[in-house]
Amino acid sequence: MGSSLSTLNNEQLKSISLTTENTPKIIQEFRNADTNKTGLTLDQFKTFFRASIQECDDATLQSIFDSFDSDKNNLFSFKEFSSCIFLLTKTDTNRKLEFLFETFDDDNSGYLSTEELKNVIEVMNTTIRIIGGQDINDRIDSLIASMERSGPENGISKTEWVSKASADQALLSAFN
Ligand SMILES: [Ca+2]
């Protein structure tokens, strides 16, 4: 499968402790650090990680950066960071799905528009690719179509999102 996580070993992963309590604060601090919204360079990422998450050696931070820089442009984008956060946070799958929803409901409407949903699915797809799971690229359109449009302007509610996503084995593989 060619998992890019091969550079990041289990010991390194276990050494990072992210919990749901500190995730919203970390996300906000990433947004503050990513001033021009193009992503963080390796040096900026190291500074951010140490200040906002925890002290960590250079080799581990380099591995995290390389593993999650999925488009290999040497910038750690917000979506790539979200993928990292959702993979490393230690909590149950439904809570992670709720977090994804909350993070990408940009206008705080309580519903995901098609554009917002595409961003969420992209993050999940990246995560799946990083851990060497089955790519969902060919199913993204049908997955989006399968989500019932119930809210304003046919948005998807959080309940709908969590129930549909948690019923999808390929999506779930990103979080197990
Ligand atoms: Ca990148």
Ligand SMILES: [Ca+2]
């Ligand atoms: Ca929304």
